[in-house]
Amino acid sequence: MRDIHPGATTFYDAPNEIDVDSLQDEDVELIRVLWSRPADGQRTLLPAKFNNTTRWYGIAESDREGRLLMEEMVSWLGPPLCDHPHVIEEPGDLLDERAKLLTNDGVLLRTCVTDGWQREARQNVRSLVNVWMITPERASDAPRPVGRVLRHFYEAIAARDRNTATEALQEIEAGGMLSAKNRRFLRVELLGSLGTPKELQEDPLLQDISLFRRPPTVTDILAQAADGLYIPPDADNSGSVAWRRIALNIEEAWPGLIVHPSQIRSVSGARCLALAELFAEHPRRGVIDCLRTDWVEDALVAGIAALLESSSERPLKGISTVLGYHHSGEFERVLDAAEQVKPEPGVASAVMHAALNLGDAIAAARAVALVDRLPDLDRRSLLSQAAEGVWYAQLVERNEGAQVPDGWVEWLQGDWPDRPDLLNDWCSSWEREAFAVAGEPDVLALELIDALNDQRRGRIRNGLSVFIRWLVADGGLRPSSVPLAVTVLDIMLNSEPGRAERRVALDLLDEILLTGCTTAEYQTAVTALSDQLVRLGAREVDWLTGILDVQLLSGVPDTRMRGRFFAKALAVAVSWIGRIEEADAIVLSKLFKELGLVFTPALADLPESQSSPRLRAFKRVGIYSLSESAAKNAARWIRDEWPDVDVRLSHAHSGSSELNSFVRGSDVVLMQTSHAKHAATIVIERAIETSRLVRVNGRGATSLFRCLLKWATEAG
Known part of the structure; x- marks a missing residue:
């Protein structure tokens, strides 16, 4: 064997069917380059052949390198050249074992080349090596910008992906990106969104967390936990003695949790403040006024406020x-x-x-x-x-500085910290009504165009999701804000968008169509979306199905333009045949069928009447989503795919015995986290095994149906 690498001799022994001595010089040189990379800690690919099937093994020494290599293998060696690459946890044969030894306890990936595509796969690997050669390597320990990590942290929380959110938090801690106190605040947000009140109370890292000065979001999460743990449903009828006992329990768990009206963000916060004020010798007039003005609809708050009124102090006057x-x-x-x-x-x-x-x-x-x-x-x-x-x-x-921006335009224009968590605090006090009538939208649009095309781009990208949440908060997008939302969508999609911008654009389009828009506004949005179609790769099939689904479920003012958009999307989908997974192909075929378009991907050789294959057995499917139209469409597609399956729906806003029974009576539950209430999701997560709960992070019926397809065809 030619002198390639000391480890190559063993790797290319039988049963590896590659004979290095018989290869052409250019192929030997390619293998030599690939074998040289691990010595420098770089990810690489290695060819092998077993049972007359060519394989490419991906070798990476760290999880980060493994994630990058997975994306590269999907791009350069994905279908139709090879099957979808996957991680090898347990070696399946002797070649897997040999490759596993080369990773130094790192990540091993494998993909098998489709018969007839060996030459193209080899050429793509050669092209990838050329890209590696001209791309400067970032040091493996070089931290990502804190703004980007925080963006991924909040995206993971929104998707209810606890593992990814935890990894982002660990990256922040390992890199010393934020102070220990701020990391604890992020942990509160993580457990408050994806954990339980009991976890918040018992977490050793969060002991005495209430003794710190805290952001309002953190305080509100703790208040909701206190409400769930200590305030019973019938507390409003319990009387002053029981109220003081509840207040004492909360004070012992989280001392000084809420002591000022400005800390209130929800009815749970109002309850905690009202209970705490019971211990004041002279209840404060400002507290009573706040409770009576903003939170009196809650029976418990109203009862305590009436009790406080009799012993309150009169307003202060004078120079002091x-x-x-x-x-x-x-x-x-x-x-x-x-x-x-x-x-x-x-x-x-x-x-x-x-x-x-x-x-x-x-x-x-x-x-x-x-x-x-x-x-x-x-x-x-x-x-x-x-x-x-x-x-x-x-x-x-x-605030990482002596000043804070007083609005979105100033945030766009100034040199502010790249901190989405701080931006979330700042914008909580910015008025939406004043913003809409003050002529700022036009100025904001012009600034956004410039900011997405100069050195501010990274910071602005990390803050876009915060802006969209602010724009649609408190009951959804206001009709007066629709023109601005359409303009922002148009700007984002015409400023070299990445996946982050496309995800935000999908959320924004959903809100625009739910609120309603004019024909001209819809045409502007669809034109921007159409321009993206030619730029999409097969890996973004979920975004394409989301865009189609949103328009299918919502009323649109120009059905002809929607039809033309679907026709263009069909052409793109046809070009992806053979490069997308079977589940995605089935979803697209059902979507296009809704509009009378025909999409016939080359699926597995099944008789036309036969359902999709199932590795998991299930007879009852539960769908939890606050979007009734999406849930009903998904249920119809599921019954069409598996006629013997019973599908039930729930749109509950809070936990209840009915919701608990609904979950326990299902073989699998699809929980659409983009349309859900936190109280209901806690009940669902407690009532079912993790293996039978499918968290659906996307929007619309397509996300629900796709996730069930993938769950059903996985080995249990």
């Missing part, structure tokens, strides 16, 4: 208003009152202390701004004091 509010603990009013008077050191000190107690980003920025209004001599004298100097530094650190 700021210090009086500070003394009584009404920290929101401290900030409001201080901004109306001439700044002086005593007031500034009280304001900083109040902002630290409030803990949110906006309060920190307001306090820093007030301190900076002091005369220079007074400011330097104040900050030279030990306590005040530390307070000021902590307030600046809270």
Whole structure:
């Protein structure tokens, strides 16, 4: 055998059918280059042949390199050249064992070449090697930007993918990207979204978490956990003695959880504040006013507010208003009152202390701004004091700077930190109504075009999903915001979009069609989508089906244009035949059939009347989704595919005995996490084995149906 590599002799012994000595010089040189890469810690591919079938093994020494190599193998050696590459956990034969030894406990991938495509596969590997040669290697320990990791963390939470969210959090910790305190806050968000209240309470890393100054989102998650753990459903009829006992239990679990109205983000927060105020000698007027104005519809809050009213203090008056509010603990009013008077050191000190107690980003920025209004001599004298100097530094650190943007246009224009978590805090105080009428949408659109095409692109991409959530919050997209939403969608899809922008565009299109748009607006959106079709690869089949599904389920103002779009999409789908998985091909065929279009992929050789093959046995399918149209369409497709299967639907907004029975009576439950309520998902996750719960992260009927197809054809 030619001298290629010391390990090659063993690898190419029988039963490996490749005879290196008989290969042409260019093929030997390719193998020599591939064998040389692992010595430098680089991922590589190695050819083998077994039972007259050519294989390509992917060798990677780390999970990160393995993920990159998987994407490269799908792109360069995917169908129809080879089957879909997969990870080899347990070797299936002697060649697998030999390849596994070469990974140094890393990742082993394998794909088998389709008969007749060996030359093309080899040529593609040669092209991939050329790409590797000209691409500068990033150091394996070079951290990704914190904004990108945070974006992936929040995307994983939205998709209810706990493993991926945990990996992102571990990457942040390993790279020291955020402080230990901020990492604990992210852990609260992780467990609050994908865990249980009990996990939040018992997690050793979160002991005494309530003693820290916390972002409002973290406080609200803890409040919801306290509500679920300690406040019974009939608490409003329990009376003051029972209320104080509940308040004591919450205080023991999370001391000082909610003590100010500005910390309230949900009815759970209002309940916790009302209960905590029962221990005040003189209940604060600001707390009572907040509870009565915003949360009185909750029976428990209304009952406690009435009890507090009788012993509350009268409003403060006079020149000592700021210090009086500070003394009584009404920290929101401290900030409001201080901004109306001439700044002086005593007031500034009280304001900083109040902002630290409030803990949110906006309060920190307001306090820093007030301190900076002091005369220079007074400011330097104040900050030279030990306590005040530390307070000021902590307030600046809270926002990674002394200022925060006051709206989306300023965020686009300025050089702000690449921190989606901070952006989420900042935008919570930005008014949507004022934004719509102040003429800012046009300015924002122009700035967005520039920002996605200059050095700001990375930061803006990481914050786009936060902007879309802000735009559609509180009951969905407002009709007055539809023109802006269409413009943003058009800009994103015409600024060299990646997968992140396309995912955001899909969510935005769904909201636009749910709210309703004009014919011209729909035509603008569809034109932008049509331009993307020619740029799509087969790996983005799920995005294509999502775009088709959203338009199929929603009423559109121009059905002819939708028909033309579907026809173009059909041409793209036809070009993918042989390169997409069978489950995706079946989904596309059903989608196109809904509009009278014919898509006939080359599926497995099954009689026309035979259902898709099943490796898992099931007779009853449960679908949980708040989108009734998507669930009904998916149910119809499931019955069409498997006539013997019973399909039941649930659209519950909260946990109940009926939902629990629905789950336990199903062989498999499809839970559409993009259309779900957290209280209901907790009940579902508790009531069924993990192996029988399928989390559907996408939108529409196609995501539900595809996930069931893939689950059904996997080995259990």
